[in-house]
Amino acid sequence: MEPVLQTRYVFTITAHIGSVTSAGDIGTGVRRIIPITGGEVKGQDVNGQICAFGADFQIIRPNELIELEAKYAFATDDGAVIYVENRGIRCGPVELLQRLKRGEPVDPKLIYFRTVPKFETGSEKYRWLMESLFVGSAARHADRVVVDVHQVL
Template identity: 45%
Template sequence: MRLPPPALEHVFDARIGVAVPVEVGVTVAGARRVVAITGGTVSGPALSGRVVPGGADYQTIAADGLTQLHARYVIEAEDGALIYVENTGLRFGPPEALERLRRGEPVDPALIYFRTAPRFETAAPHLAWMQTSLFLATGARAPDHVALSVYRVG
């Protein structure tokens, strides 16, 4: 029996400010990079607020350019509720586009596969639905920020 595909419900868009990456070097797991999160904004039909400065994205880059993303940060909703975010995903594209991204140059988002699966935790009862749903996001990297569009999987 085939079931219908899940619907996607737009929850919010985020613009997340990022600092210059710290290049840790090539380890047994691949090249390691840490990108500090400097703040940002969140706006959408189900959540609006700000990204609290202080989080980071811990990245592992494979020899073929595949970047595994593991970001951890906090969103403060407009009403003051705090939401812990753990966002894992993948970023990949043609070698020349990935090299331009690495140098901090603009790249057409259509050239890059950038998808994540954020998880949320909160003590706010009115946002408990964020802890009992799955989410997917599409992303784009700019020189000074990351743009995310986050969707709840129905």
């Protein structure tokens, strides 16, 4: 019998983003920093507002493979603060990734964009976020990133 991996949808993160700052080609790719300016978290058990600080630190490899590392926090509707560290990759046809970089719309289904969010909080109610692994299926839009977060069971 083969092991089966199951997940459960828990919430959606909609992170509003600002203008890209580039540090240029660092030898292993182009370093970009994209500020996270706010947004929301919506789900059955977790709801809140993304704090207006944090950023996504990216390296764009020569083949347009993008490695992402976002660090930010959100405050739940009941007052807890949850820190998020979300690493992932985005890849797809080069011409579509270049359109995304220019802020042009691209069908999210045509781009592979997956993440592994990690959460930290002192809140007992949300401690379960630190006791499981999570995966995210994401979509990049001109002014926001939307991540559907699933708990690995």
